[in-house]
Amino acid sequence: MARGQWKQWIEGWPVYRQFTDGDRTGRGAAAKSRVTGSLKARTSSADKVVKSICPYCAVGCGQNVFVKDGKVTHIEGDPDSPISRGRLCPKGSASLQLTTGSARQYQVLYRRPYGTEWETLDLDTAMDMIADRVLEARDEGWQSEVDGLVTNRTLGFASLGGATLDNEENYLLKKLYTALGAIQVENQARI
Known part of the structure; x- marks a missing residue:
């Protein structure tokens, strides 16, 4: 390695920068590499951030929902929430799957009594079935x-x-x- 390359390598070394840049604890700029300096937060490209609440349990942890082009791109804990202070449990952290998961259904599925297969219903038919059953149960x-x-x-x-x-x-x-x-x-x- 040539002398200039050695110098460049040594000066790029985090331990060297830690002692020469005054960052003795190594928790500031000394810890950054060229790669980390070029990284962007995955939420930086969002068009807007919508405040929400996790739908999983009775705690009601706050969530920041990041939206780009009308689609949810990322969900993380809301640090402004007095309940969760930016933290989410594993279920809350995975709640992005509720909106973008491949298993999400976009139509009404119905399985008839004693049936073995699901069938697709239109929403109006399903709502009518629910209303009829509620009124029938009410009357009985x-x-x-x-x-x-x-x-x-x-x-x-x-x-x-x-x-x-x-x-x-x-x-x-x-x-x-x-x-x-x-x-x-x-x-x-x-x-």
């Missing part, structure tokens, strides 16, 4: 009175809400189920 379990007291309720169905629904969503769901006569309304966040 309807109690106009119990022990001579007027109740006007149904035990035909119940609701267990998701843990990451906010207060407004929970309020609207409670109003819906109460209007339908349901009395068994609970939320996962309280369990």
Whole structure:
């Protein structure tokens, strides 16, 4: 190796830079190589950052969702969240798969009772089936009175809400189920 190459190699060596640049602990510029100096954060190309909440459990950890060209490109913990302070568990860290995963379904799948195969339904048909079943369960379990007291309720169905629904969503769901006569309304966040 020529003398100029040796000098260039020695000056590029992190230990040499640590002692000559005043970065004694080696945690600043001395630790950077030419490669790390040219790296960019994978989130730097995002068009916008949307604040969100992890959908997996009752904790409600904050997430920063990075969007480019209308598509989610990266999800990480929100350091501004007083709940999680930028941290996510393994499930929360993998929540990008909810939006971009290859296993994500974009159509309604239905398996008939005792059926062995899934079939594709259009959304209107599926919503009509759900509405019919809710009304049928409501009517079958309807109690106009119990022990001579007027109740006007149904035990035909119940609701267990998701843990990451906010207060407004929970309020609207409670109003819906109460209007339908349901009395068994609970939320996962309280369990």
